[in-house]
Amino acid sequence: MSTGKASYFAELYLQTTMAAEMYIQTLPSEERQLMKKLEQSFASYFFRAVEADNSGNEVPDEWKNYFNGKQLSSLQRKLMGANAHINGDICEALVSSFSLGEIKMLKPVYKKYNKTINKVFGDLFESAIGSHKRLRNLHSITFGLDKVYGKMMLQKWRNRQLRLAEFNFERCKKFERVKKRTANKRERIDRMIIKRLR
DSSP states (O other), X not given: OOOSTXXXXXXXXXXXXXXXXXXXXXXXXXXXXXXXXXXXXXXXHHHHHHHHHHHTOOOOHHHHHHHHOSSOOHHHHHHHHHHHIIIIIHHHHHHHHOOHHXXXXXXXXXXXXXXXXXXXXXXXXXXXXXXXXXXXXXXXXXXXXXXXXXXXXXXXXHHHHHHHHHHHXXXXXXXXXXXXXXXXXXXXXXXHHHHHOO
16 A cells, blocks of 8 residues: 555555465365465565665665666566566575475475466456557457466466475575576566566
8 A cells, every 4th residue: 555666566466465365275274384384485575675675775686676676667567576576586485484395295286376376467467458558569469379478477487486496405506507597587577577668
């Protein structure tokens, strides 16, 4: 409900959290506890970034473009927030809060959760093409395949973070290489959002 920079992604994140809670309630007890643990750990990274920005401290790298960007639209901030949170925070939340065994137990329900995320993505997508002429034209030109591609990319991002967390425990050198590549991709995506969605 605030008017600060954090409010744009917070609105999207609230929708995602509500959808997550509905999904979590359908799970057996053990899986429910693991997903709740992930959601709580995951959320804390966004709140830390908000707190750092509010107090004038250095914002975590994955959130710098979001909080330091000037004259960004609501859509740009939502997409950049999603990029930071998915391509920066999920792996950190998994590695800091779970053992490798717990990650492997979480894996099937984490992947099924992609369907729930797709609903939130669909709502954001419809809102975006309704308010952004360039996206509306792209949607028409591609006969709606842009929406399918967007869902595929979202799933790919989330699954990559899960694999990255597993690499942290099983293949440390690969973990460092993939983490660095992911950070570079995250940066390129932010630049594309800034450049193409003005």
